[in-house]
Structures are given as C-alpha cells and as structure tokens.
Amino acid sequence: MMKFVLFILSLVSLGMYAQEEKKEILPVEIQIQTAVLPAPEEDRDAAMVYGYDASGELVVLREGKNNLVCLGDDPNKEGISVSCYSKKLEPFMARGRELTAEGKNTKEIREIRGAEVAKGKIPMPKAPSMTYIYFGTEENYDKSTGMLKDGQFRYVIYTPFATPEETGLPIKPHAKGMPWLMDPGTHRAHIMIGPF
Helix, strand or coil: CCCHHHHHHHCCCCHHHHHHCCCCCHHHHHHHHHHHHCCCCCHHHHHHEEECCCCCCCEEEECCCCCCEEEECCCCCCCCCEEEEEEHHHHHHHHHHHHHHHCCCHHHHHHHHHHHHCCCCCCCCCCEEEEEEECCCHEEECCCCCCCCCCCCEEEECCCCCCCCHHCCCCCCCCCCEEEEECCCCCCCEEEECCC
8 A cells, every 4th residue: 555655645646747747938138039930020010929928928029020930949849949920820820829828739729729610700711821930959948149050941831732733742751851732622721832
C-alpha cells in the first residue's frame, strides 16, 4: 500500500513539474519582435500583433496600421512558431481561435467554419490572401532579443474553393519547396509553399 501511495505522489509531483515547464510569458516588446519575424521587413512596424498577457490569455499587443495581422508564439506549445496573415483572413482566423478556446477539435472546427462560410457568416477573401509562417526550435531562440536563428519559412496562400483544374497545381508536392494545393475545392483551399 505504501509503495502505491508513493507512486501516486510521484505522479502528482511529475504532473505539477510538467505544468511548471510552460514557457514563460515574455515582455510585450519581445513578443512583438518575434511575432513580426515572418512578415516582409517593410510591413513589420505597422502590423497588428496578438500575443499573451501575464495570465496566458491571447490579447492584442499592438493595433495595426497596414494589411497584416501577426500572431505571437503560443507559450503552451513546444518550439517557436509565429505567423502573419492578410487582414482579410481575420474573421476566419478569429473564429478558429474562438472554437479552439471552446474546446473544439480540428475536425469540429473545420466543419463549423465550413458551415458558417457556406451561410455567409464568415466572409472569405475573394482574391488570394497571404499567410507567412516562421518556425524553429527553442534552442535557437533568444528570449532577450526575440530573434530566432535558423528558422524556416512556410507560405500559405488562401484561395477559397480553388481546384487543381483551375490553378494547374498538384494536390501534393513532388519536389522540395514546390507549391501545391491543399484542401482543394473547399473553403480552406490554400497553396502551400514550404521548406519540406
């Protein structure tokens, strides 16, 4: 019985330790510096930026003055990953964040947003809309400057309802770094251009 109690206590302490392992919430200026890394240099200073407050809630860190919205690194996820996207995608992205906060899984989020796009509740951009993503390891991240060394870029161009027939793009890449069409024919259709 004593061994069992000690085993349970060790599991509890491991769980508490794992909870303490969350990344720290960095100062606002560092979060902003990191969040805008994917964006073209000339657009970084005027982009709107979301990041995290002291309690870990996603909040607006800076209002924007151009067409880009940037998301800071999520302190609850491994690695470093930040993205910037066209403001025209904000209703779609914001709804995804709301549904995630409600505890919906990926499949549910896709179905709900798909239905809402179909009903006109979520406006999707008429023209292709860009998303820039920059990611890497925590070992290569400098928390004092907000810079990420040896990160990789991935580009996503949302083209709702586009098909391979319309675009001439394949539905999977056959060479590293080539563009391809993911989720063709759906509200989520997008051109992927990645380092893989």
